[in-house]
Amino acid sequence: MKSTQVRQDSDTLAEIAVRGLQERKGQDIVVLNLKELKNAVADYFVICSASSDTQLDALARSVEEEVEKVTGQAPWQSEGRTNREWVLLDYVDVVVHVFLRDRRQFYALEELWGDAKITYVEDTADVARH
Template sequence: MKSTSVRQDSDKLAEIVVSGMQEKKASDIVVLDLRELKNAVADYFIICSASSDTQIEAIARSVEEEVEKLIGQNPWQTEGRTNREWVLLDYVDVVVHIFLRDRRQFYALEELWGDANITYVEEEASAAAN
C-alpha cells in the first residue's frame, strides 16, 4: 500500500492534468482511479478526446506546461507524438491518454479497465473555468 503523501501527490497530479486538458477544450474527460485494483500499472489513467491532431498536440503541451509549472514534474515517458492519433504522457502514477475520437473508441480503455472507479468530468466545468 502506498503512503498517504504519495496518494495525495497522485491526486494533485490528476487534478492538474484535468485542468490542463480543460484549458484546451478536451472533450469526454474521464478519470479512472486504479488504486484499488490488483496489479494496476498506475494510480490513475486520465483519458480525453480531441477533434484533430492539432488539438491533440495542444492538449498534450497544455498538460505538460501545467504540471511543470505547478509541481515541477516532467513526464517520465511520452509516446505517439509522431502519429498524432493517440498521445500518451506517462507520469508513472498518473498516465494521460489523449485520443482522436475514433481511435479512442477503437482502443476502448474505459472498457479494458472497467473495474476501476470512473469519474466523468463534466463538460460544463471546462466552460466555467474559462
C-alpha cells in the same frame, strides 16, 4: 544541488492533468481511479478526446505545461506524438491518454479497466452554458 521539483501525490497530479486538458477544451474527459485494482500500472488514467490532430498536440502540451508549472515535473515518458492519433504522457502514478475520437473508441480503455472507479469530468463548454 537541491532540486526544485515538488513531488505531488497522485490525486493532485490527476487534478492538475484534468485542468490542463480543460484549458484546451478537451472533450469527454474521464478519470479512472486504479488504486484498488490488483496489478494496476498506475494510480490514475486520465483520458480525453481531441477533435483534430492539432488539438491533440495542444492538449498534450497543455497538460505538460500545467504539470511543469505546478510541480516542476516533466513526463517520465511521452509517446505517440509522431503518429498524431494517441499521445500518452506517463507521470508514473498518473498516465494521461489523449486520443482522436475514433482511436479512443477503438482502444476502449474505459472498458479494459471496467473495474476502476470512473469519474466523468463535465466539459468546460457544458459548464459555461449552465
